[in-house]
Amino acid sequence: MNSQVLTFLFAGYSLVWVLIFAYILFMGNRQKKLAEELETLRRVVEEKEQE
Amino acid sequence: MTGSIRPVGPSRFWGWVLFVVMVAALYMIFIYAPTERQMGDIQRLFYFHVGAAWNAFFAFFVVFIMSLLYLKTRSTRWDVIALSSAEIGVIFTTIVLVTGPIWGKAYWGHWWTWDPRLTTTLILWFIYVAYLVIRSSAEGENRARFAAVFGIIGFVDVPIVFLSIHWWRTIHPKVIDATGINMEPEMVITLLVSVAAFTLLYFYLLSQRVAIETTGREVSRLRDRLRTRAGL
Numbered sequence: 499m500n501s502q503v504l505t506f507l508f509a510g511y512s513l514v515w516v517l518i519f520a521y522i523l524f525m526g527n528r529q530k531k532l533a534e535e536l537e538t539l540r541r542v543v544e545e546k547e548q549e
Numbered sequence: 550m551t552g553s554i555r556p557v558g559p560s561r562f563w564g565w566v567l568f569v570v571m572v573a574a575l576y577m578i579f580i581y582a583p584t585e586r587q588m589g590d591i592q593r594l595f596y597f598h599v600g601a602a603w604n605a606f607f608a609f610f611v612v613f614i615m616s617l618l619y620l621k622t623r624s625t626r627w628d629v630i631a632l633s634s635a636e637i638g639v640i641f642t643t644i645v646l647v648t649g650p651i652w653g654k655a656y657w658g659h660w661w662t663w664d665p666r667l668t669t670t671l672i673l674w675f676i677y678v679a680y681l682v683i684r685s686s687a688e689g690e691n692r693a694r695f696a697a698v699f700g701i702i703g704f705v706d707v708p709i710v711f712l713s714i715h716w717w718r719t720i721h722p723k724v725i726d727a728t729g730i731n732m733e734p735e736m737v738i739t740l741l742v743s744v745a746a747f748t749l750l751y752f753y754l755l756s757q758r759v760a761i762e763t764t765g766r767e768v769s770r771l772r773d774r775l776r777t778r779a780g781l
Binding site: 503507511513517518539540546 | 590654765774
């Protein structure tokens with residue numbers, strides 16, 4: 499395989515995977531933060547309703 | 550506004566199915582598929598390029614259908630799916646716009662040319678980035694309504710992108726024409742497996758994105774409830 503072609507092929511597939519994993523990681527972090535916030539808010543709402 | 554979706558992300562089972570199909574696709578792309586005679590090994594980018602392109606089209610088709618359903622029923626579940634699908638469609642179109650120029654540079658000798666297929670694809674990317682910006686800027690129910698109208702109008706560019714290589718003179722490769730599919734059978738099988746892998750990836754990401762959006766809306770609802778209780 500020509501080394502320049504190999505470099506382009508490697509760059510192409512690497513960028514695709516970087517994009518996909520970055521998006522999955524971004525969503526994972528967002529989900530984790532939201533789940534924590536939801537838990538806290540539910541607790542606060544329950545406490546307020548018991549008052 | 551009515552309707553809701555339980556925040557359930559992708560299951561571990563489907564994660565494993567996606568992993569196996571993706572590994573199979575990569576094996577076929579680099580080992581099983583023969584080297585294309587004219588373009589050489591750089592043509593191996595084609596399998597992910599087309600897989601991402603087809604699923605970007607599919608994602609925007611889902612936005613189109615969900616937008617119609619939202620305008621008809623005003624149920625937030627369709628709005629959540631439309632937004633999630635648009636975001637994934639933009640990611641897939643970005644993959645197309647990244648792999649295309651790399652392929653072009655290796656084969657044509659330049660990164661970009663204002664070819665009809667390339668230009669209409671770039672416009673498609675801008676349309677759905679604008680859709681996502683509208684989503685983040687407008688307020689309340691208007692936001693969903695504006696976005697739904699935009700999602701329906703924006704879809705007009707998808708058939709234009711697809712047919713651009715038949716309507717106008719182009720240097721973009723034509724894989725399918727009046728004579729059929731211009732590829733060896735092993736290449737066709739590899740392409741089908743790659744498209745299947747990207748379709749599974751689309752549904753995997755969609756299910757995760759829908760779960761996030763649903764959780765986010767529940768958080769907003771509880772915040773509003775607390776604000777109302779506090780009299781703010």
